[in-house]
Amino acid sequence: MGKLYFKKSSKEEKINHPLPKKETIEFLLNYSKALNVVEYKKMKFETMLN
Amino acid sequence: MNNTKVTDASLVRDYLDGNENALGALINRHQHRIYSFIYSKVFDRDISEDIFQDTFIKVIRTLKRGKYNEEGKFLPWVMRIAHNLVIDHFRRNKKMPKFDNSGDFNIFSVLSDDNLNAEKQLIKDQIESDVQELIKELPEDQLEVLTMRIYKDMSFKEISERTGVSINTALGRMRYALINLRKIIEKRNLILTN
Numbered sequence: 240m241g242k243l244y245f246k247k248s249s250k251e252e253k254i255n256h257p258l259p260k261k262e263t264i265e266f267l268l269n270y271s272k273a274l275n276v277v278e279y280k281k282m283k284f285e286t287m288l289n
Numbered sequence: 290m291n292n293t294k295v296t297d298a299s300l301v302r303d304y305l306d307g308n309e310n311a312l313g314a315l316i317n318r319h320q321h322r323i324y325s326f327i328y329s330k331v332f333d334r335d336i337s338e339d340i341f342q343d344t345f346i347k348v349i350r351t352l353k354r355g356k357y358n359e360e361g362k363f364l365p366w367v368m369r370i371a372h373n374l375v376i377d378h379f380r381r382n383k384k385m386p387k388f389d390n391s392g393d394f395n396i397f398s399v400l401s402d403d404n405l406n407a408e409k410q411l412i413k414d415q416i417e418s419d420v421q422e423l424i425k426e427l428p429e430d431q432l433e434v435l436t437m438r439i440y441k442d443m444s445f446k447e448i449s450e451r452t453g454v455s456i457n458t459a460l461g462r463m464r465y466a467l468i469n470l471r472k473i474i475e476k477r478n479l480i481l482t483n
Contacts, residue, residue: 264320
């Protein structure tokens with residue numbers, strides 16, 4: 240009898256220790272460093288520093 | 290940095306004072322719980338990654354704008370943001386059905402069955418039969434108007450012509466029929482919900 244083979248879809252794959260990718264963390268840290276909030280009177284402006 | 294001895298509140302204070310490393314410490318400390326929570330809801334690594342990123346972007350913006358005031362409750366606050374973003378994700382997806390091209394094509398992601406399932410159909414049938422029993426207790430004139438309007442889908446003009454009363458009288462009878470029905474339901478402590 241022929242055997243049926245099929246690949247598990249990505250949704251079925253189990254992740255034992257789910258952690259975000261390093262790139263995501265790096266992006267967040269860089270975003271935080273680049274983000275600057277300037278206060279003018281009662282208003283707040285966000286600027287991104289390059 | 291020894292993360293185990295420093296509290297979240299203290300790290301948040303450090304971060305607000307300009308120490309960017311404090312943010313790294315906070316993320317490292319809580320990334321597992323937050324990411325696991327998101328993944329447990331969406332079951333997709335890429336979407337989890339996006340929601341995790343959006344969560345911390347919101348955290349960073351709120352902190353930098355000086356709007357954070359939940360000292361000592363950093364993790365529950367971040368979890369609540371993540372939770373709200375997960376809900377937003379599902380709301381968006383409900384409006385825009387997604388074609389899942391990662392792996393086998395799942396036809397059920399684009400086809401939906403609007404019919405009630407067996408249990409809900411049973412409950413609906415039961416409620417309808419209960420209501421039919423209840424309306425038999427209404428006075429004859431009210432029962433007549435209600436039956437014509439609800440079950441025969443007649444307009445009030447047609448009802449007034451058929452019963453020989455004015456439209457206003459027919460409307461009044463319908464109104465009293467509904468009021469009396471509610472009273473009967475309350476009196477019998479019935480719950481008619483699906």
